[in-house]
Amino acid sequence: QVTLRESGPALVKPTQTLTLTCTFSGFSLNTRGMCVSWIRQPPGKALEWLAHIDWDDNKYYSTSLKTRLTISKDTSKNQVVLTMTNMDPVDTATYYCARIQTLRWYEFDSWGQGILVTVSS
Amino acid sequence: QSALTQPRSVSGSPGQSVTISCTGTSSDVGGYYFVSWYQQHPGKAPKLMIYDVNKRPSGVPDRFSGSKSGNTASLTISGLQAEDEADYYCCSYAGSYTVVFGGGTKLTVL
Numbered sequence: 001q002v003t004l005r006e007s008g009p010a011l012v013k014p015t016q017t018l019t020l021t022c023t024f025s026g027f028s029l030n031t032r033g034m035c036v037s038w039i040r041q042p043p044g045k046a047l048e049w050l051a052h053i054d055w056d057d058n059k060y061y062s063t064s065l066k067t068r069l070t071i072s073k074d075t076s077k078n079q080v081v082l083t084m085t086n087m088d089p090v091d092t093a094t095y096y097c098a099r100i101q102t103l104r105w106y107e108f109d110s111w112g113q114g115i116l117v118t119v120s121s
Numbered sequence: 122q123s124a125l126t127q128p129r130s131v132s133g134s135p136g137q138s139v140t141i142s143c144t145g146t147s148s149d150v151g152g153y154y155f156v157s158w159y160q161q162h163p164g165k166a167p168k169l170m171i172y173d174v175n176k177r178p179s180g181v182p183d184r185f186s187g188s189k190s191g192n193t194a195s196l197t198i199s200g201l202q203a204e205d206e207a208d209y210y211c212c213s214y215a216g217s218y219t220v221v222f223g224g225g226t227k228l229t230v231l
Contacts, residue, residue, distance in 0.1 A: 039222075046124060047159070047167065047210050047222040060218040096166060106155045106214040109178065111166035 002026035004036075004097050004112035011118050012087050018117060022080040022097030026110075029055050029075045035100035036080040037108060038071065040093040048093075052105060053080055060105075089119045125150065125211055125223035132229040138199040141226045143211030144192055149221055151192035155214035158187060158196045161225075162207045170209075171196060198228070206230040 008020035020038070027034060038050040051071040052060045061069050070083045080097060094116045098108035126144040133139040143150065143158075150156060156174045159167035169178055171187040174194060184200045194213070198205055211223040 046225045047212075048124075049212075049220045049222060052218060058218075062219065104155075104172070105218055106157050106212050106220045107169065107172045108157070108159070108167070108212075109169050109172075111168075114166055 002099060002110040004099060004110060006095060006097055006112045006115040008095075008115055008117065010116060011120065013121050014088055014119060016087050018082075018084045018087050018091070020082045020084075020095055020097075020115065020117075022082070022112060024078050024080070024097070024099070027099060029053075029073055029078070029080070031055055033102040035103065035105070036073070037098050037100055038080075038082045038095060039098060039108070040091075040095045041114075042090075042093040045093075050084075050095075051082060052100065054103065087119045091117070092119045093117060123221070125213060125221055127209075127211060127223040127226045129224070130227045130229065132231055133198075133201045134231045135201050135203065137201050138197060139201060139228065141196045141198075141209050141211075141228070143194040143196070143213075143223045145194075145213055145221070146192055149213040149215040150189065150194050150211075152216070153214045154189070156187065156189060156194040157212045158185075159210045159212065160205075160207045161210065167210060201230050203230050 004024045035054040037052045094114040096114045099110040158171040161167040175187040
């Protein structure tokens with residue numbers, strides 16, 4: 001059974017750096033073709049893709065946010081970490097991690113429950 | 122990477138069919154056969170319903186079907202049921218390992 005779970009702070013202040021961790025089970029990021037992505041959703045708004053990391057440690061970022069994002073993995077802990085710098089109230093959103101198999105970048109077949117992050121002073 | 126265009130809302134009565142459109146460009150929807158659709162109930166994570174334009178993952182009812190013509194992909198739900206009421210999002214590969222989502226469509230079952 002595949003599971004993913006996001007963890008991190010529920011509240012961050014403007015200009016701070018957000019660090020989120022996705023802890024997963026039921027698959028390995030050492031498996032060829034396996035990937036984990038981050039996607040966010042502001043309250044009442046649409047989904048927005050943020051970043052992917054694949055089994056070979058290749059990293060891909062949203063063009064509009066790439067200067068603020070860093071994605072990394074720790075395969076020994078089955079974790080993927082996303083950092084986002086210079087947080088702003090418009091970054092308030094539920095942040096999801098999701099799995100991709102066989103490099104099918106648009107096919108998120110398993111999702112975490114999401115974590116709501118509020119940016120406020 | 123501009124969001125794909127979806128109608129904000131659609132509605133239908135139980136048993137009817139509804140179609141949700143998803144319009145992009147030749148750089149995303151029109152350029153690849155890599156479109157997926159997600160169902161999201163309030164307060165829940167999205168669920169994959171369609172991939173590769175028209176394929177259904179195991180467990181998704183065959184009432185859900187997908188298609189594509191040019192720069193527009195479509196999701197059709199036939200035999201509407203109360204539990205189909207949710208938000209639906211399309212997603213397309215947009216080249217260079219990136220993806221783009223649609224703005225979302227709220228489906229109301231009357």
